[in-house]
Amino acid sequence: MEIDLKLIRNTLVVKIQGELDLLVAEKLRREIDSKIQSQQIKNLVLNLEKVSFIDSSGLGVIIGRYKRMNAKNGHMYIVGASPAVEKILFFSGINKLVPLYRSEQDIINI
Amino acid sequence: MNVKNYVRFEFKSLAENVSFARSCVAAFASQLDCTLEDIEEIKVVVSEAVSNSIIHAYENRCNEKIMVMVSIMDDRSLEIVVEDHGKGIEDIEKALEPAFSSDSSRTGLGFTFMKSFMDEMEVFSQPGEGTTVRLKRRFKENEQKAYA
Ligand SMILES: Nc1ncnc2c1ncn2[C@@H]1O[C@H](COP(=O)(O)OP(=O)(O)O)[C@@H](O)[C@H]1O
Ligand SMILES: [Mg+2]
Numbered sequence: 001m002e003i004d005l006k007l008i009r010n011t012l013v014v015k016i017q018g019e020l021d022l023l024v025a026e027k028l029r030r031e032i033d034s035k036i037q038s039q040q041i042k043n044l045v046l047n048l049e050k051v052s053f054i055d056s057s058g059l060g061v062i063i064g065r066y067k068r069m070n071a072k073n074g075h076m077y078i079v080g081a082s083p084a085v086e087k088i089l090f091f092s093g094i095n096k097l098v099p100l101y102r103s104e105q106d107i108i109n110i
Numbered sequence: 111m112n113v114k115n116y117v118r119f120e121f122k123s124l125a126e127n128v129s130f131a132r133s134c135v136a137a138f139a140s141q142l143d144c145t146l147e148d149i150e151e152i153k154v155v156v157s158e159a160v161s162n163s164i165i166h167a168y169e170n171r172c173n174e175k176i177m178v179m180v181s182i183m184d185d186r187s188l189e190i191v192v193e194d195h196g197k198g199i200e201d202i203e204k205a206l207e208p209a210f211s212s213d214s215s216r217t218g219l220g221f222t223f224m225k226s227f228m229d230e231m232e233v234f235s236q237p238g239e240g241t242t243v244r245l246k247r248r249f250k251e252n253e254q255k256a257y258a
Contacts (some may be wrong), residue, residue: 019129072233
């Protein structure tokens with residue numbers, strides 16, 4: 001799995017490639033947390049376009065990061081989830097807390 | 111009910127092996143000519159059961175063993191058994207509750223996915239002995255084949 005972190009002003013964009021399971025959940029959590037600890041980050045965008053698989057270990061990281069962003073009055077967005085990934089996200093109800101978008105451009109356009 | 115085909119494999123309790131186990135079961139299950147969506151669900155189910163053995167049963171100790179057995183029955187059903195010899199579950203009823211987890215950083219949705227994506231789920235566990243999860247899913251007769 002590859003994790004690409006990009007900081008655009010007060011927004012952290014995290015692009016993930018590969019399968020989001022137990023093996024990578026911990027690494028992803030650490031990488032995101034080391035960045036969002038900083039006060040200046042107000043928005044977290046998770047780009048899942050290249051994620052081919054997710055299970056409850058991956059979901060745990062997403063829900064945990066949502067709680068952190070929420071605690072600091074920040075926002076979180078999920079982008080580009082495939083139908084298979086989206087099904088798992090819907091199942092957990094995370095879509096009621098975190099808005100899902102087709103592409104990064106769609107967030108900018110709102 | 112006769113077993114038409116089966117595969118049985120055992121591996122070390124390493125997180126690297128979770129993807130190996132689900133891909134292996136998915137490849138075997140594709141003999142059933144089920145849909146891609148079915149295969150995706152089977153992958154999630156195996157991932158959940160095997161991850162539970164690694165994290166909960168063995169508490170991330172990597173020198174332990176996990177066994178997976180997959181069978182295809184005569185009636186086009188798929189049976190998956192995941193077995194560990196870890197710490198076992200004290201209160202199975204509680205463990206099966208949606209969103210229950212003994213670890214606050216987890217979602218507690220593993221068993222919920224297994225139950226939702228399969229037709230049957232049975233959990234046998236003995237504290238100090240280990241846990242066996244047995245999952246079963248029936249697939250309808252492939253229509254194209256039926257008319258051929
Ligand atoms: N193989 C296992 N060995 C021991 N305990 C287990 C096992 N599988 C599940 N459990 C227990 O059942 C609980 C619920 O499991 P699950 O629904 O997968 O949620 P999670 O893995 O997120 O905790 C776990 O928190 C754990 O306490
Ligand atoms: Mg679990």
